[in-house]
Amino acid sequence: MASKLAGRDYRVCKLEGLCWADSGRSLMIEPKDQWSWRLLIRTPDFIGTRELEAAQRQLAEKDAAKETAPLFKEVEFVTLDENLCVQMLHTGPYHREPESVARMQDFAAGQGYRLDGWCHEIYLSDPRRVAPEKLRTILRIPVSLTRLSFFK
Numbered sequence: 001m002a003s004k005l006a007g008r009d010y011r012v013c014k015l016e017g018l019c020w021a022d023s024g025r026s027l028m029i030e031p032k033d034q035w036s037w038r039l040l041i042r043t044p045d046f047i048g049t050r051e052l053e054a055a056q057r058q059l060a061e062k063d064a065a066k067e068t069a070p071l072f073k074e075v076e077f078v079t080l081d082e083n084l085c086v087q088m089l090h091t092g093p094y095h096r097e098p099e100s101v102a103r104m105q106d107f108a109a110g111q112g113y114r115l116d117g118w119c120h121e122i123y124l125s126d127p128r129r130v131a132p133e134k135l136r137t138i139l140r141i142p143v144s145l146t147r148l149s150f151f152k
Contacts, residue, residue, distance in 0.1 A: 003046070003047060003051065008044075008046055010044050012041065013041055013042040013043075014041075014042075014122055014123055014124060015039065015040075015041060015123045016039070016040040016041065016042070016120065016121060016122045016123065017037055017038065017039050017040065017120075017121045017123070018037070018038045018040065018118045018119070018120055018121075019035045019036065019037050019038075019118065019119050019121065020035065020036055020117075020118040020119065021034060021035055021036070022034070022036055026115075027098070027101065027119055028098050028101055028102060028105075040078070040080075043077075048077075049077065052075065052076075052077065055072075056072055056073065056075065059072045060072075060073075080120070082117070082120065082140065082142050083142055084113075084142065084143055085120075085140045085141060085142050085143060086104045086107060086108045086113070086115065086140070086141055086143055087104075087138060087139065087140040087141075088100055088103065088104055088138075088139055089136060089137075089138055089139075090136070090137045090138075090139050091133075091134070091135070091136055092132070092133055092134075092135060093132035093133065093135060094127075094132075094135065094137070097121075097137070097139065100139055101115075101119070101139065101141070104139065104141060108143050109146070112145060112146055113143035113144060113145060113146060114143060114144060114145075114146045115141045115142075115143055116141075116142055116143055116144040117141060117142030117143075118141075118142075119139060119140075119141050120139070120140040120141065121137050121138070121139055121140075122137065122138040122140070123135075123137055124136040124137060124138065125137070
């Protein structure tokens, strides 16, 4: 809101998430309660550390009367460098995403790659307003070569 009052309004982007298994096992076989998550929201370049710290101070003052452990203290700026990825649009409930990931894995293997990294999800639908079978989520997973390539 401070940005808007300063004359630099922008639309808040879709919620995104990164998920991975600390065990190093595939998310397709690792139970979901064993996954680690990081939630993301893209921000424009004109939002920087100064704005983040100001917002955190305001929230700390507002939250001072509460005895909760506010998560806003954990907010930080990160830059993703995913390089080459396989990406697809998953339509349906979140618990059916492994089916889409399996298709992505098959596609990657057919191109000589393997899935190699955190699963990046971009939530296009609001689950509070959209029926589970109509949810739309972009799934993106980095890949690496499974075989040597020689270029002439």
